Amino acid sequence: MGTRSSFLLDVLMAEFGESIEEDPAAFSRKFRKMAASPFAFYRGSACLFYADMTGTYADDRFLDEPTSRVWIHGDLHAENFGTYMNASGVLVFNVNDFDEAYVGPYVWDLKRFAASVALLGYAKALSDDSISMLVTDFAGAYVVELAAIAAGGDDAIGSLTLDTTTGVLHRVLQTARLRTRVALLDAETVIDGYDRRFALMAGREPVDAATRRAVLGAFVDYLTTLPVRVDPVEQVVKDVALRKGVGIGSAGLPSYNLLLEGHSQALENDVVLYMKQAAAPAVARHVTDEKVRAYFKHQGHRTAESQRALQAYADPWLGYTTLDGVGQLVAEVSPYSADLDWDEVNEPAELRSIVQDLGRAVARMHSVADDESSHDLVDFSTEEAIVDVIGSDRSGFIGMLVEFAHRYGAQAREDHQRFVDLFRNGRLPGV
Numbered sequence: 001m002g003t004r005s006s007f008l009l010d011v012l013m014a015e016f017g018e019s020i021e022e023d024p025a026a027f028s029r030k031f032r033k034m035a036a037s038p039f040a041f042y043r044g045s046a047c048l049f050y051a052d053m054t055g056t057y058a059d060d061r062f063l064d065e066p067t068s069r070v071w072i073h074g075d076l077h078a079e080n081f082g083t084y085m086n087a088s089g090v091l092v093f094n095v096n097d098f099d100e101a102y103v104g105p106y107v108w109d110l111k112r113f114a115a116s117v118a119l120l121g122y123a124k125a126l127s128d129d130s131i132s133m134l135v136t137d138f139a140g141a142y143v144v145e146l147a148a149i150a151a152g153g154d155d156a157i158g159s160l161t162l163d164t165t166t167g168v169l170h171r172v173l174q175t176a177r178l179r180t181r182v183a184l185l186d187a188e189t190v191i192d193g194y195d196r197r198f199a200l201m202a203g204r205e206p207v208d209a210a211t212r213r214a215v216l217g218a219f220v221d222y223l224t225t226l227p228v229r230v231d232p233v234e235q236v237v238k239d240v241a242l243r244k245g246v247g248i249g250s251a252g253l254p255s256y257n258l259l260l261e262g263h264s265q266a267l268e269n270d271v272v273l274y275m276k277q278a279a280a281p282a283v284a285r286h287v288t289d290e291k292v293r294a295y296f297k298h299q300g301h302r303t304a305e306s307q308r309a310l311q312a313y314a315d316p317w318l319g320y321t322t323l324d325g326v327g328q329l330v331a332e333v334s335p336y337s338a339d340l341d342w343d344e345v346n347e348p349a350e351l352r353s354i355v356q357d358l359g360r361a362v363a364r365m366h367s368v369a370d371d372e373s374s375h376d377l378v379d380f381s382t383e384e385a386i387v388d389v390i391g392s393d394r395s396g397f398i399g400m401l402v403e404f405a406h407r408y409g410a411q412a413r414e415d416h417q418r419f420v421d422l423f424r425n426g427r428l429p430g431v
Contacts, residue, residue: 005422082338118406189259
């Protein structure tokens with residue numbers, strides 16, 4: 001086995017070894033999904049990316065002490081964007097899935113996204129020049145938007161909403177607008193007598209009485225973490241179910257659905273929540289900062305606080321709790337969620353427009369969680385610090401991201417093949 005294959009194996013086992021022992025079947029499914037393509041492998045191997053960011057690919061250019069400790073998404077790839085209805089009732093297209101969020105170097109987010117663009121472009125048979133153009137568009141939009149925010153915001157584009165988007169992203173938001181709570185409930189539940197309960201289906205099972213009591217106890221604690229008090233009628237839990245096999249990144253982690261009464265007893269107002277065990281983020285292995293580590297009560301608290309920090313006007317149902325002593329993230333299963341389908345976007349002009357919008361979205365995300373937010377972990381203006389560290393060398397900054405995208409995209413494609421060979425030859429212990 002080559003040196004890189006040995007390194008890949010060591011990193012994956014350090015990250016997933018204990019979890020594989022607990023649920024080998026779940027990780028067999030996860031690894032099978034990761035084997036499907038270089039992009040799928042990249043999505044499921046953030047741990048390898050961060051091992052490289054602090055090893056072979058370590059680079060302190062465009063970093064200083066403050067910008068090495070900003071709130072980051074932690075898994076910023078091209079498919080972690082979608083729509084949500086914010087707490088102000090506005091549909092927004094933005095970054096989603098904050099399971100890997102932490103505090104670290106802002107450039108790690110940008111590099112992870114840039115390499116994902118290279119992988120996406122390669123899969124679409126785009127030329128290297130076209131991929132360079134897409135990464136340049138993303139990085140340029142990020143820098144311009146962040147500088148505009150730092151200058152007071154008058155020239156900033158702002159959140160990606162129905163009013164500020166065109167083209168593909170506008171259509172995604174329009175699609176989300178057509179979705180309804182009733183349609184979600186019809187897909188997830190059945191009417192039993194005169195009330196709703198969860199429909200049992202592949203990946204969803206009923207829970208026994210002891211589990212239900214434990215989940216309901218955790219739910220009571222969760223209610224105390226919400227920013228706005230929930231009315232008594234909304235606290236009524238009508239059903240609880242166990243979910244399995246949720247997402248490529250959640251292998252082996254138990255998750256529960258709770259069906260709530262909603263703000264009235266009308267059946268169309270019922271609310272579906274998920275309570276998901278939160279795991280340590282991959283980036284935390286490589287940010288050895290006691291102040292950051294000690295800030296969080298548990299991983300559920302970390303995930304919820306990170307999302308609140310990075311996502312302005314986040315889900316009002318977003319909170320956290322513990323179940324059997326393990327941290328849990330709790331949030332609504334949104335009726336208004338729609339993801340960008342990259343398979344449907346192949347024209348260079350549309351791709352360029354999208355990555356520019358995503359660059360602006362990432363700039364806003366990095367600027368939200370700082371001294372002007374309700375969080376005190378990052379107590380300085382992140383947009384000003386990042387703009388200062390880039391300074392007048394915007395072209396050098398953008399060139400660095402373009403060069404990295406090509407170099408690490410090629411590395412990820414090679415690593416994908418190494419991973420497939422390890423997996424199919426039975427050299428990943430436990431699966």
